[in-house]
Amino acid sequence: MRRFLPFIIFVSLIGLFIFGLSRQNSVEVRSVLIGKPAPSFALLPLQAGGHGLTNADLSNHDVSGGKPVLINFFASWCVPCRAEHENLMILAREKGIVIYGISYRDRPRDSLAFLDELGNPFTRMVIDGQGRTAIDWGVSGVPETFLVDADGIIRYRHWGPVVGDSLEKRLWPEIEAVLAEKRP
Amino acid sequence: MKQFITAVIASIFLSLALLAEPPVNPDALPDPVQEAAARALMKDIRCLVCQNQSIEDSDADLAKDLRQIVREQTAEGKSPAEIKAWLVSRYGDWVLLEPPFDERTYFLWGSPFILLGFLGIWFMFRERDAKSVIAPLNEDERLELDALLQQDDLAEGGDAP
Numbered sequence: 352m353r354r355f356l357p358f359i360i361f362v363s364l365i366g367l368f369i370f371g372l373s374r375q376n377s378v379e380v381r382s383v384l385i386g387k388p389a390p391s392f393a394l395l396p397l398q399a400g401g402h403g404l405t406n407a408d409l410s411n412h413d414v415s416g417g418k419p420v421l422i423n424f425f426a427s428w429c430v431p432c433r434a435e436h437e438n439l440m441i442l443a444r445e446k447g448i449v450i451y452g453i454s455y456r457d458r459p460r461d462s463l464a465f466l467d468e469l470g471n472p473f474t475r476m477v478i479d480g481q482g483r484t485a486i487d488w489g490v491s492g493v494p495e496t497f498l499v500d501a502d503g504i505i506r507y508r509h510w511g512p513v514v515g516d517s518l519e520k521r522l523w524p525e526i527e528a529v530l531a532e533k534r535p
Numbered sequence: 536m537k538q539f540i541t542a543v544i545a546s547i548f549l550s551l552a553l554l555a556e557p558p559v560n561p562d563a564l565p566d567p568v569q570e571a572a573a574r575a576l577m578k579d580i581r582c583l584v585c586q587n588q589s590i591e592d593s594d595a596d597l598a599k600d601l602r603q604i605v606r607e608q609t610a611e612g613k614s615p616a617e618i619k620a621w622l623v624s625r626y627g628d629w630v631l632l633e634p635p636f637d638e639r640t641y642f643l644w645g646s647p648f649i650l651l652g653f654l655g656i657w658f659m660f661r662e663r664d665a666k667s668v669i670a671p672l673n674e675d676e677r678l679e680l681d682a683l684l685q686q687d688d689l690a691e692g693g694d695a696p
Contacts, residue, residue, distance in 0.1 A: 487625060
């Protein structure tokens, strides 16, 4: 028995390493804000004459039409944002989801040029130039997308770009689940 | 002459050292006590972009923002625990470089002691094995052993040239 002890320790360590390495998304940490009301904020429109956005708008059924919305933190300098943009367009144009875009630490004209080039999936565009609202939302980097239900409660956070199969496998099922609650 | 050149070179290098005096951080709080408290707290806060650096060590924009927040709240007179709670309510425990001691982390914090316990058990068994007394040979066994040893001696003697 004693003779095999080092071997047993070795094998169990290798087992632990394999387990640790094969775990997916070890970087992603579940947002602590899930199940809580959106943090309070009031942001100015990205474009003169546009609508601003406040946390009160998120729970106001007159604004949201009683449907969940997506909040997308983006920036023109953010390469992964470019990569996920097509999926945001699909959500807005084909699925009819309301998406509010929050421009994070970006110059308004750069954000607008970005949307001119790639298309605008956002119902409202607002600006968080100092990144303070992003910190209140627990954003660690752009892009991040939050699913907020009609009562203004944060239901899901998509960390990083919505690319590959993450729209189909992760974000869309969460949206559908929240949509289904309101149907009966 | 040589000495003079040495002296000149030495004085140039010494004056360079004076030039390299650390620059004053423009963001630092005017009150040195508060600044020290803020700096100490920054060492415990994870830079969420670079993940295993503290916000004090990082140049990331988010780390700069968080440093500014730590300074602002320190200046407002908030305690380090209050500032940590503020950050945790947004980013979760992940923002703290040192995980808190609660029901989810008992195993994590307890693991060194569990390991020590296992080591202790192992040593106990080893001690017991070493102490276990070997029964002395009885008469028959002794005679048999003597005979074997004698055979060995003879065999060795026979092989000798």
